[in-house]
Amino acid sequence: MFCNQCEQTTKGVCCVKIGTCGKDPALAARQDEIVAALIDASRYVGHSSDNAKLFEKALFATLTNVNFDCEKIRSLTEEVRSLVNEAAELRFDMQSVWTADDDIRSLKSLILFGLKGVAAYAYHARILGYTNDEIDAFYFKALRAIASLSDAESLLQLVMETGRINFVTMALLDRANTETYGHPTPTAVTTEVEPGPFIVVTGHDLHDLALLLEATKDKGVNIYTHGEMLPCHAYPELKKYPHLKGHFGTAWQNQQKEFKNLPAPVLFTTNCIMPPKASYEDRVFTTSVVEYPGMMHIGTDADGRKDFTPVIEKAIALGGFTEKQHLTGANGGSTMLTGFGHNTVLGVADKVVDAVKSGALKHIFLVGGCDGAKSGRSYYAEFVKATPKDTLVLTLACGKFRFNDLDIGEIGGLPRLIDMGQCNDAYSAIKVAVALADVFKCSVNDLPLSLVLSWYEQKAVSILLTLLYLGIRDIRIGPSLPAFVSPNVLKVLVENYGVKPITTPEADLKAILG
Structure with a gap:
């Protein structure tokens, strides 16, 4: 191969x-x-x-x-x-x-x-x-x-x-x-899991989650998101379901550990499935494009409906936890704040602008992208922890699970760590950057804004190409550069766009902030 x-x-x-x-x-x-x-x-x-x-x-x-x-x-x-x-x-x-x-x-x-x-x-x-x-x-x-x-x-x-x-x-x-x-609104999501039957939903698809929430209402089965489904809690038409309870686990690469002996089924809605381990393979269900040999697939009928009965029955049979589980994020936090889409952020853009003009806000970092198992990804959590208190950190995609349970304080009445959603929501970050550039009458490259990105798969490639198309420069990428980019093509990206690999949090922060 x-x-x-x-x-x-x-x-x-x-x-x-x-x-x-x-x-x-x-x-x-x-x-x-x-x-x-x-x-x-x-x-x-x-x-x-x-x-x-x-x-x-x-x-x-x-x-x-x-x-x-x-x-x-x-x-x-x-x-x-x-x-x-x-x-x-x-x-x-x-x-x-x-x-x-x-x-x-x-x-x-x-x-x-x-x-x-x-x-x-x-x-x-x-x-x-x-x-x-x-x-x-x-x-x-x-x-x-x-x-x-x-x-x-x-x-x-x-x-x-x-x-x-x-x-x-x-x-x-x-x-x-x-x-x-509806437009996402800032929402604090708990990592605790209540006793009783529940289903964990992972992947990216809002539509599948909406179908499952409707199918499970009044069934006594709670729903918890996993991975990139976390931002779903912020959408009005999804959060209105009281049995959408909280978030289970962290990023996709930890699923084999986090799903081990889980007393609940897991529904994979799109990408990010790993080969299931024997300790939980009997509880894995797939739908949409994602499939795995031997796993039950929930298909779509001619009218676009899906029958989630097998998933619901499995949840009831397994029974869930007998006592409340006090689970935490990667840094021991028990809540994760999400829902800062472009509608919300632009709604408070005047605060950001005033903070920049007054000198209270010196720089904005976008630290986002895919997570993964490869060594070197601890860089991103260390980078966020090291950012000065007069800076703002925007984030999106699953790389944020390295640090999104941290409380790094506030600035100008806003949390310093702002979760803008899934990798699917990268448009929000771009829209905010362009809007701020319009306010300051400059290009995006002239804003006090730096992009520090992590990548894993092909959606990240398409986002990088969009950033290059938009002419955004000096993007830092890690934990390694794409193996499929030849030296000559990399030279073009470096010379024309200033693309560069991450080094260490300390060195990169010093280079960015001077």
Whole structure:
């Protein structure tokens, strides 16, 4: 196998025997096969809504930690191939990408992995009935280009266009979520778990959580979020359910430890599943794109409904904890504050502006992105702890579980640590930055704002491409740089955008603040 699409790729180079994520060579081959089928089909079929929906789902299924079921990937591949007339010449081989010149491979990888991130965000929006023809058409354009383009300049232009399309996609998803569930409001979420039957919901999908909350009301079964589902507590149309009780556990990479002998079922709604351990595999349920061999999958009927009866019955049978569990976050805190979407933050933008103008607020840090198991990620918690008291820390995505139970004080009547949501909510942070730049009549790069990002999988790649498309400079990335970026492509990113690896919290803070 050849796979280097995530941050934890073996030895920082490439997974060749088995994926660090648990993917084996057979699954890797299936995923390459479906991408090749998509590239072939993109040359022969139009970007109708139905075709785009299938392309989107197929791309999403190949993200890290999403779909481990070879048979389901094979079935999706056949669906893609069925779109193409039998007389069409199907010949694309993914090895032609992986064995290409280093710079060409690097640029095509940025496009492909960024496209996978776009597909993930667009999938969530489509489920809520929000689509965009420009996004749909781009799947086909980008896939055709991966097969046909071979000059670095054209590919680099498409890399930037991928970033632009992802910006359009994130804006669409933001509109889908907020128009469906309301604008998030600041909410303190407990980490304690009450006695009695409960279900843990992980992943990213608000729609699946809404369906489950409706299915479990008056059933005597409580619902707890896990991982990137934490911000769901802040949406008015979700928090109105009294049995949405709190948050269980931390980030995705700790699930094998946190779910061990858990007296409750776990519902995986999208990506971030790891190979389940024997101590809890009988309690794992999947839905949406995420699937794992041997795990019960909750499918969707022709009317878009899902029957969660097996999950609910499992929760009742297991019974939950007999006594209240006083669980904590990574730093011993028992609450996590979330819900600072762009609507809330811009609602208090005058306080931020006044604090900057008065000198009370010297700098704003965005410390966010994916978490993971690789060593070096403690950097982010140490960085946040070391930030001066006259600075503000914005955060989003699952990397925040390293520090989001910390109380680092207030500034100008605002908490110094502001959780803006999921990785899916990166648009909020961008919108706030652009709004502040407008107020100060400067560019985003001239704001007292620094981005310190962590990455793991392909959605993070698409966000990085968006930031580059927007011209945002001096981004610090860690814990390591992408293995699929060649030295020459990295040189372009460094020279044109100031992209740089993290070093130590102390050195980076000194470099930023002077």
